[in-house]
Amino acid sequence: MQAEKMETDVFILGTGIAGMQAALDVADAGKNVVMVDKSPSIGGKMISLSKVFPTLDCASCITTPRMASVSHHKKITTFTYSEVRFIRKEAGRFRINFVKKPRYVIEEKCISCGKCEDICPVLIKDEFEQNLGAKKAISIPFTNAIPQYPVLDMEHCIACGACARVCPAECIDFSQKEREYELTASAVILSTGFEITPMNAKEEYGGGKFKNVISPLQMERLLAPHGPFSGVVRPSDGKIPDSIAFVQCAGSRDKSIGVPYCSRICCMYSIKQAQLLSGALPLADMTIYYMDIRAFGKGYEQFYQNAKAMGINFVKAKVGKIEELESGNLRLHIERQEGESLPEEVEHDMVVLSQGIRPTPEENFRNINGISRNEYGFIHLPSVPTFPNATGIDGIFAAGAAVGPKDIVDAVQDAGSAAIDALNYIKRTSR
Amino acid sequence: MTDKSAEQSRDFYRQDVKVGVYVCHCGGNISDIIDVEDVARDLSDYPGVSVSRNYIFMCSSTGQGLVEEDIRTKGINRVVIAACSPALHELTFRGTLERAGLNPYLYEHVNIREQGSWVHKSNKKAATEKSKKLIRAAVEKICRQNPLEAIRVNAARSIAVIGGGVAGMSAALSLGRQGFNVYLIEKENRLGGKLNSLWKAYPSEEDGEKTLEELEKDISSLNNINIYLESEVKKIDGYVGNFSVEIVKKGSPEKIKVGALVITTGYVHYIPFEGEYAYKTTKKVVTLPDFIEMLKDDEKNGSLKNVKSVAFIHCVGSRQNPSLDKPQKDEKVNDYCSRTCCTSALFRIKQLLEKYPDKKIFDFYRDIRTYGLQHESYYEELSKKGVLFFRYPEDTRPQVEVKGDKLEVKSKDILTWNEEVSVEVDMVVLLTGVMPADISVIVDDLKLPIGSDRFILEAHPKLRPVEVPNLGIYIGGTAQAPMDLLEAAYGGKAAASKASMLLSKGEISLDPFVASVNPELCDGCEKCIGECLYPGAIVMENGKAKVIPALCKGCGACAAVCHTRAINVAGYSLEQIDAMVEAISKE
């Protein structure tokens, strides 16, 4: 098949908050942008959060308008559910080859009515809900996804044809093929974000094994106003938990798991989740086991002090091991670093492992000729602080959590910075 | 009537008004408390309303699509959205109307979340009734609204960057490269701000001087960046696109015209009070910046050779508590974390130990906040090198006393059962925090919002960190919040990006919600001028008051005092307000 040819000023890989901010800055300055994301919706991690520290703004409420501005902007074109095959610098410009994977839905015709989703008989895991809920084999990614086209999961589809029969716009296409694009751009911004440390990074905590030991992103979904169970319940038995523990640094500050650095956001999101939980479950106890509370951003220390005043327990302790009890409860073996420094066992209904941030996998970078990564695996920035978004390749800039752990406001700041670098690069090279 | 004028008349007040009402669930933020279906049903019968709907997320693409569709197919020509705060979404929905071909100001936003579901959680019924009333009032208001046009002002393609630290220099450089005429204003005799005194800086451990020279070289290679050293801002007036800045440069005044301002005035070090940790009662108690100077001096002169032991105390002048710490002149303590002192101090200890491995180091901390990618390695390294860390409880402070030619530091230590520890040392280093530079002239002239931590308050702490509510003014670096060099550079450049966006079109549109005077009713009493907070926004012309639109903020203070009801604020006319009050008070 012939690749469709396109041209643009700035190409942006990754449509999280960093990518969206960079795109809006570039486009509002009058330049054209093409964005690609591998997910079926734009928005990145932020759209799946419950509320954000330290303002406790509801994440949907502040992310959706950004997503809508991006998708409505005349100068921005987005491609979701797409994969980049390579980015090459040729004669001062960038050649980008990417494919749009088949959704098995003809987007030009789909009216996003959701009838296909309603009728589909197959239930599969819902990744957006962090596998806590189920969705249909054909489904619109989530309520405020952009675009609102469903994706058909071919692997689980039983080809019953129900969706095709019910679709009023006749747009289910089981034989849809991927589409290839060949884009030429003057500058590139990489904003591919991060992943959280795998739940089984520390086996002794039972993450991924014990049902009621959950990931922080799962807790975000449980707390979201339109989350999987409309309320905070335990995954094992649907019980409303009375006592919830957070284990800090569960996937960071530890060379043995390959994450020697501090992940910078986990203290704050745990304090946030604990605050939200005390609102959602007024009778429950929240305990945060920590080494240092790193509330260093603007307004963060005050947020931490508020949490203490609200009665959230902060216990300076190392958590050695977690055991699952028959009741589904969890027994934590802790060693207090304050007061009586004796080994102790404590029981909780539910445990959140405050996993850290790690770089996206190596394949993300393999096909971008000349991009190097630092010792931790994040994109290397050779010219900090004088030219702090520049990667090793002139004309490719990086922003957001793709260069290291970062909260939203820090990602937004350096995305703006990357945008003006891209504009300046275009100005310099088009002269 | 021609087609065109028929089309236009559709917009005008009282000619076939068709209001569309849209009630948002906000996920469940609203609908868990307020019966949104009942509200939408109730409004569908209200006079003037043609369509009334409810939807899970009005701000989503689909939600906005509903409005567009109704405008196109059902002839809706006035829109009321009942949802979250207009601060979040006013611009979103104006865009929706515009895309559907309707004047964007024919829309009214009702906040039934902050003013409804969130404040009346315990009384669902009353919250629902209140929402109905607020929406009815909005319908009355929007029925009486004429289309408005944004005010357009020409913008000068020049920018003043005030403060020449790493943030200001990065901003100036980015703007200079975009081709703008940049004025970089610095009160000292050299650019660089704290780069001049950091010496080697974490995490690269490179000399700040080298970074500074690189930036200076790049800046001087552009002839559209005008550097004003030893210069201070005396006065700023004007408005977006047309600011006028009075500068005193080396004693002589000068005036420049700029389209936008970038404020990067940075921070000052916290200075401990006399006697705070024995500061100023002995030369052996120094601040972290003093210690950096001493380390630097030691490289040449070995001046720290005889200091055998040093205690470091964290969070001096930061993370304060009003019951334990002495407040500043404004009677407030510094309750924030200064972000850089932990890493900075650990890095300096590392430097010291590299040269003098035998020095005894005691570190009194509350939390070690080495948050950055490379920062944690300093902490790890020092723990291995035998630095003794003590964690003092939040509700106590370590005590420093002069004992002959030694200093005694006493503190409780959480790590050892809250035991009282005491160490004798030759020197104490206080990890003094940061406070924003005093820029009261700029703050007063521009009416900049300031947070309770005294740093400039951004428009939104998550999504708009370099903007303030005043259009045309951007902030970057440590004038906004404590941060390190890299983060300050990002901030400065993000501010540059916004300024460049604003001025790239040569023309700026402003909200049309400004006052205007009906000369027929005005009797020239000048009460309005006395009431207006914004200099020059109302002037007298031929015995009548007149409003200068670009300076007016639309606050309505003038309208409230005008005894002949001659002043109306567009979008908030007296007639509209009267109708709203009536709708709300009606049972």
Ligand SMILES: Cc1cc2nc3c(=O)[nH]c(=O)nc-3n(C[C@H](O)[C@H](O)[C@H](O)COP(=O)(O)OP(=O)(O)OC[C@H]3O[C@@H](n4cnc5c(N)ncnc54)[C@H](O)[C@@H]3O)c2cc1C
């Ligand atoms: C549990 C949790 C709670 C949090 N809570 C808060 C909070 O309350 N407040 C706060 O400030 N921060 C919070 N954060 C941090 C916040 O999520 C990040 O700061 C933010 O998401 C970073 O945005 P980003 O755009 O850099 O990356 P991301 O959000 O990760 O976006 C990256 C995007 O790139 C796409 N992508 C990646 N690789 C590729 C590829 N090869 N090809 C195409 N596309 C690709 C991804 O699909 C994604 O859409 C939280 C994080 C977690 C884990």
Ligand SMILES: Cc1cc2nc3c(=O)[nH]c(=O)nc-3n(C[C@H](O)[C@H](O)[C@H](O)COP(=O)(O)OP(=O)(O)OC[C@H]3O[C@@H](n4cnc5c(N)ncnc54)[C@H](O)[C@@H]3O)c2cc1C
């Ligand atoms: C003790 C200490 C050690 C640190 N060590 C490191 C380190 O090792 N590595 C690191 O990355 N960061 C470090 N930092 C942080 C670093 O100093 C700051 O991030 C950075 O200097 C901030 O730059 P800035 O441009 O925002 O502010 P500043 O450097 O403060 O610059 C502001 C400039 O504005 C000027 N100015 C102020 N008011 C006016 C006015 N009214 N008119 C005109 N000009 C004005 C000032 O003279 C100054 O030149 C440290 C901070 C401290 C407190």
Ligand code: SF4
């Ligand atoms: S039924 Fe058809 S039109 Fe409706 S969402 Fe599914 S694919 Fe789209």
Ligand code: SF4
């Ligand atoms: S932010 Fe807090 S929980 Fe996360 S790695 Fe750092 S210290 Fe640990």
Ligand code: SF4
């Ligand atoms: S950075 Fe460290 S020393 Fe500085 S205020 Fe914060 S916790 Fe205290």
Ligand code: SF4
């Ligand atoms: S509305 Fe406010 S700012 Fe405008 S002229 Fe009247 S008083 Fe002044």
